[in-house]
Structures are given as structure tokens and as C-alpha cells.
Amino acid sequence: MKMSKKSILGIGIAILLVIFAIYLFSKTNKADYAEKDYPQISDEGILRIVTDYNSVGYFVSGDTIAGFNHDLIQLLQTYTPLKIELSLETSLSKSIEDLRKGKYDVVARNIPVTSDLKDSLSFTDVITQNKQVLIQRKKEFNNDIEPIRSHLDLAKKTLYVPYNSPAILRVRNLSSEIGDTIYYVEDKLYGAEQLVLKVAAGEIDYAVCDEKVAKKLSKSLPEIDYSTLIGFTHFEAWIVRKNSPALLDSLNAWIGRVKDTPEYDLIYKKYYE
DSSP states (O other), rough: OOOOOOHHHHHHHHHHHHHHHHHHHHHHHHSSSSOOOOHHHHHHHHEEEEEEOTTTTTTTTEEEEOOOOHHHHHHTTOOOEEEEEEEOSSSSHHHHHHHHTOOOSEEEEEOOHHHHHTTEEEHHHHHHHOOOOEEEEOOOGTTOOOOSSSOOOOOOOOEEEEETTTHHHHHHHHHHHTTTTEEEEEEEEEEHHHHHHHHHHHSOOOOEEHHHHHHHTTTTOOTEEEEEEEEEEEEEEEEEEOOOOHHHHHHHHHHHHHTTTTTHHHHHHHHHH
8 A cells, every 4th residue: 555745754754753852862861961980070180079068977167167078078188189179968869960960970978878879879888887766855845755766656657857868768668667657758948957956846746867967966956865766777878970980999999098097087986986
């Protein structure tokens, strides 16, 4: 059966549209996932790192900038000829988005090593260990209500976590483990520390936070209780793009070298012990 010229023209146009769509998708993909590894970074001479502002990793004390990640980054500067350009971003999801686009080369914050993130990003070797804890108010600051100690008592409770927080996966798993629903709210505005403050002020009842951050905050917030674990001890590391294997190798070589030095021990003890 012969096809009319009109039909052939229509098929031709459809094929061209498909080819154009594939081209656009390819261009979008390249824009979303920057092709940038150590050679390109070295040629430019700048290593762009993003971290978050919190009471353990990076903070201002008087007229001094301090923090575990801040001090590690400063130590890294003594090992690399690259100029380190440091930026601050509270949102982990925004940091990851900008990492993929090439705005940053490293996300240097305490990120739990999870299988979800491993699928699309590369973790460095372990930087430190941590635990996720339930933030609630102590009995004397909560109308004489005893703090939750059993995970079973979390059923039907609502926990607040930062938007796209790795803690969400643990809350979901915990809900399955107890065989009941644990509600959670992803807060797009506040980070973990701000949510802890809201618990202390009585604005919300429960939040999830890293134990090390909670311990530091408890010194100035006597209202909070952080004794109930949400998860087991987990590893934490920095992340780079999947397509930056040379940068990852360089960072891992530095991490391995620096963790054997007295300087690293002093930094760790200063903020974590």
C-alpha cells in the first residue's frame, strides 16, 4: 500500500521532533551533571567547597571562625596547592544540586553514608562517626510528661526533620520495625539546629538530630533531652560527583594521611570529646 506524500512528510517531521527532543535531553543532562574532575579543577587552580553553618561543623565564635569541618578544610589547604573557595549552604539538597551542576566540587559536611546517596554520588573515606537521636523536652520542661524511651512509643507521633535529610530513611525503617506509622515533616525552611531550638521553645514536640550537634546544643538549651537513639552508629563522610574519580582519589589520599597526624587528633578532641 502506497503512502501519500502528506503521510511521508508527517512521519519525517515526527522523526525530526524526536531527534530534537533527544538533543535537548542530552544538553540538559550535561548541564545538570558537570563534567569536571581534578585535571579541570587543577587547571583553574580553585577547589570549591560548600559546608553548612552549625554549632559543630562551622560557626563564628567571637571574632573567630571555628568548627570541625572548618578546621579540617583549613588543614587541607596546607596539603594542596589549590586555592580553596569555601561557601555556606544550610540545605543539603541544594548543596547536592549545585555540586552536580559544577558550582561546587566537594560537599564537606557530616553526611551519613547511605545507600540512597551512594547510587548517585561518591562518598570520600570516612571522616567520623555519629548517631541520630530523638530531640524532645525533659520532664520538667514538658508539663511533667516523661520523655519517650521506647521506639514503640513513637507510633503516631510526628517527627520534624530538615528537607531531604538522610534521617528520613531511618524514620521510615523505624516505622517498619515497630509495625506502626511514625509521621514526619520535612521542613524546607529550617536545618536540624533550628528544629532543636523549636523543640526547646515548645513550638514542636520532636525532631531528629545528630548526637554530636545535640550534645553541643544541650549546653545552652537545658530543656532538651537527646538520650533516645533513633539509629545505630553510622559513618559520615564528604561527597563529590560520581564523575570525579580523580578528585575522590586525591581527597581520600589526603584523608588517610591527615587522620594519622596529631593535628587531626587535636581537631577531633576539640569538637567531639
